[in-house]
Amino acid sequence: MGILPIIDESTAELTDLFKDFHEHPEIGFQEVRTSGVVAAKLREYGVEEVYEGIAGTGVVGIVKGKGDSPRRVGLRADMDALPIHEETNLGYSSKNPGVMHACGHDAHTTMLLGAAKYLARTRNFAGTAILIFQPAEEGLGGARGMLADGLFEKFPCDEIYGMHNYPNGQPGTVGICKGAAMAGASFFDITVQGKGSHAAMPQQSRDPLVIASMLVAQFQTILSRNIAPLDSCVLSVTQIHAGSAYNVVPDTATLAGTIRYFKDEVRDTAETRMTELCEGFAKAYGVEIRIDIRNVFDVLMNDHDLSDAYLEAAADIVGAENISGDDEPATGSEDFADMLKVVPGAYCRIGHSGTTGLHNPSFFLDPEILPVGASVMARIIERRMPAGA
Structure with missing residues (x-):
């Protein structure tokens, strides 16, 4: 199948969005500009319901598919940057001194926007897609803040999926550790x-x-x-x-x-x-x-069955030879774990050509993975809520 057509056609737009987010990083709970861009883009793409101000700067978009299915599947991306002075010398380096997207949340946000554009245009699924743009992942309690603000009471989900870039020098690979995946x-x-x-x-x-x-x-x-x-x-x-x-x-x-x-x-x-x-x-x-x-x-726990479902969706995009279901656990932490304690789901890692580790002032994320990640996110929605089901 490969990259989904509408997303493929939007590659230049996604790259521009990513570079814009990268140039204007914001620390957790201060993502005012970022969340404003996200909300504006969701409305531009035809997402019919956009909610702002959840846990301060969080955004949720609702995309309804075909038919009256009660199924509801969530996708989540984080938006915040780190208090790090950038040393990449990229043409789109941070314009905010001492603040940098050194963990790739700018890419995660962009990928979920790409998925939103595709899902709002095609609506080739039966149910409701819940698009969650979370603030303050970097140790400041953004996920818990959204939960305390009634995230899943206001926007119930049957299952939920997240994604993180992986600077392993292997672009287009997708891996999951089933069970206890992150510390x-x-x-x-x-x-x-x-x-x-x-x-x-x-x-x-x-x-x-x-x-x-x-x-x-x-x-x-x-x-x-x-x-x-x-x-x-x-x-x-x-x-x-x-x-x-x-x-x-x-x-x-x-x-x-x-x-x-x-x-x-x-x-x-x-x-x-x-x-x-x-x-x-x-x-x-x-x-x-x-x-x-x-x-x-919390410990991030990937549901075994939903991990398999996520890998199957990823295989549609990157090919079965580029997926792995036996990744090693990571001693790093991720507050998507808090959402997975409430709603079952899975969290995958997507490889790219960068090799400098996360949280490093020289961290580089290859924007070529943007349409790949966006397509995987969109595809899991289609697979978990198939049209006509």
Whole structure:
């Protein structure tokens, strides 16, 4: 089958849209310009119902197919960028200093718009397509915000599908990891409140830097001594801040980082042990240690049957030889997981010719995959709600 005709004819338009989004990136919950362009394009394409302002900057479009089928299938794309200064030197580099689409959400948004154009033009399906443009995926709770705003109460879905670019140097490949596909994540902040002193008289202090350093080391024993060897868990301390002078032992030190996991009980064990270690160190050294751990992403669970359905739709576009249903799980996280906890569905990765990793200031997304992703999204709607069914 290949690229769907209307989408193929719209390749130049999609590329222009993608470059425009890339030039004007916006941080989560600030996607005012982006969501405005999305809503305007949906109306231009003939999408009959367009809802704005969901969770602040989210947009939902409704496309009705042929007949009176009650079936409703959702497609979701994220819109936000990252606080990264772009270093690609592309002709369409970010015009917003310190903000960059370094994860390809500009492409995801464009691909869903391409699918919207095709679906609104052809309506070759029986049911309703729910097109969800989500804000604030990058750890700011955009999916949970939309859910709290009544996303699936206002726009019920029987199943839902998402997509992410994959800079693997293999354009036009589509892969899915069935079951637990992406890690859940918690973020943590820890404050060690010690007692400062002159650096030449450390005996007068209760040095928070020494205590914080030992906590970092002890946290790593949680993985080796508290988590079962066959369970996956990552515990990374990514920040440590203390002091402001060469000759002063500071009063406080702060730590921050993340836990990644594939089972909730593994997360619970890690969080419990971190809390116990903080309490023990506080008592042992006579200081106060405050710990705040908060869950940010759920484990992304791909439904096995719907994963197969998604791969079949992708095979119509890229060929059966370019799909894979046994991708490895990823320790990265994705808040589409929160939607999949409410509505069953699947999340695929689409390869492109870029090879620089995500969240890198030199990240490049090959726009040649735009019509491919748009076609896969449109095709899953047609397959899951076939006309005449």
